[in-house]
Amino acid sequence: MTLPIHPVAEIFPLMSDAELRELGADIKAHGQLEPIWTFQGAIVDGRNRYDACCIQEVEPRIRELPADTDLLAFVLGKNLHRRQLNESQRAIVAANIANLRSGQKKKTPANIGENTKGPPIGGPGISQSDAAKTMNVSERTVQRASKVVKNAPREVVEQVQAGSATVADAEAVAEEPKEVQKAAAEKVKKKAAKTLKEGVAQVKAEEVHPVEEPTTDWPVDALGIPIQDHAIEAFESIPKFDELAKLLRQVGKLYSELAELPGGEFLRRHGVSINSPNGWKSKGIQDALAAVQDCKPAYTVCPWTVNHLVHPEAQFTHDAECSLCKGKNWSRVLRKHEPAYSLLEKLKEVHGV
Numbered sequence: 226m227t228l229p230i231h232p233v234a235e236i237f238p239l240m241s242d243a244e245l246r247e248l249g250a251d252i253k254a255h256g257q258l259e260p261i262w263t264f265q266g267a268i269v270d271g272r273n274r275y276d277a278c279c280i281q282e283v284e285p286r287i288r289e290l291p292a293d294t295d296l297l298a299f300v301l302g303k304n305l306h307r308r309q310l311n312e313s314q315r316a317i318v319a320a321n322i323a324n325l326r327s328g329q330k331k332k333t334p335a336n337i338g339e340n341t342k343g344p345p346i347g348g349p350g351i352s353q354s355d356a357a358k359t360m361n362v363s364e365r366t367v368q369r370a371s372k373v374v375k376n377a378p379r380e381v382v383e384q385v386q387a388g389s390a391t392v393a394d395a396e397a398v399a400e401e402p403k404e405v406q407k408a409a410a411e412k413v414k415k416k417a418a419k420t421l422k423e424g425v426a427q428v429k430a431e432e433v434h435p436v437e438e439p440t441t442d443w444p445v446d447a448l449g450i451p452i453q454d455h456a457i458e459a460f461e462s463i464p465k466f467d468e469l470a471k472l473l474r475q476v477g478k479l480y481s482e483l484a485e486l487p488g489g490e491f492l493r494r495h496g497v498s499i500n501s502p503n504g505w506k507s508k509g510i511q512d513a514l515a516a517v518q519d520c521k522p523a524y525t526v527c528p529w530t531v532n533h534l535v536h537p538e539a540q541f542t543h544d545a546e547c548s549l550c551k552g553k554n555w556s557r558v559l560r561k562h563e564p565a566y567s568l569l570e571k572l573k574e575v576h577g578v
């Protein structure tokens with residue numbers, strides 16, 4: 226089954242891929258607590274939950290809203306309290322609300338040429354100044370955010386929506402070539418740059434001095450602990466992991482490009498592809514990339530080795546039964562939700578790093 230998305234659902238940003246995976250894991254573990262709300266069959270609230278259910282192959286729980294629902298008020302009510310938004314993020318939401326309003330205007334001689342498409346949102350429309358008040362930002366900021374939404378590359382808008390860049394930062398780089406802005410947004414996303422402006426400076430510097438690939442020997446592991454003899458051989462496979470991850474990212478990029486082309490029409494469907502903030506993606510490629518990233522050797526000693534320091538009563542031997550190292554006494558990457566994650570700080574402390 227594939228559900229269409231109602232325009233009113235798009236005033237709030239989608240989750241990142243990592244957040245979506247976490248949400249999916251949560252739904253799988255605890256069930257889908259909040260339903261996906263639809264209006265005339267289109268998703269009004271719960272795009273992330275819907276995608277997460279599709280990824281996990283869990284049957285989504287869906288509820289249709291009554292015909293007289295004020296959709297905008299409903300979506301604001303559902304989202305404002307559960308999201309902590311900064312000023313720039315609120316300004317983008319306000320700009321989206323004001324755009325939405327023009328999206329439901331009736332065609333009149335005065336607004337010919339404006340966008341009058343889109344289904345009605347129910348209830349009265351909201352002016353830019355009311356949208357500003359609703360989102361607790363100045364009208365001037367909403368006007369600036371509107372410009373960013375309209376003119377900046379999608380990648381830049383996404384970073385503002387994600388709270389990683391500000392409207393002012395996006396404005397500061399607005400005159401740069403679109404490709405440079407996109408590359409700068411990518412740097413902000415990967416936390417390689419703190420601001421878009423800094424990202425632009427880096428991109429320009431790299432154009433002149435290409436960055437060398439990192440060296441192929443690893444004196445230390447992911448925690449900064451010197452790699453111990455028993456783990457050296459395992460850690461020698463890291464370049465292959467990195468190469469595979471790089472190839473999978475390229476494959477994913479090619480897939481997304483293809484999905485945007487006219488011939489990619491049938492890839493642009495839920496159930497076939499995932500509609501992420503960065504465009505349509507293949508779940509299979511995403512999963513393979515996540516697996517490669519998660520399974521790469523990361524810690525030169527098994528994190529459970531320090532378990533007895535945290536839990537003195539615990540008895541533990543690193544044999545084939547050890548769920549983390551299977552007796553090898555080195556480990557793959559741990560995610561925050563894994564129990565042993567809390568031991569990493571202790572492990573660093575014990576090894577003096």
Ligand SMILES: [Zn+2]
Pocket residue numbers: 527528529530542543544547548549550551552554
């Ligand atoms: Zn172990």
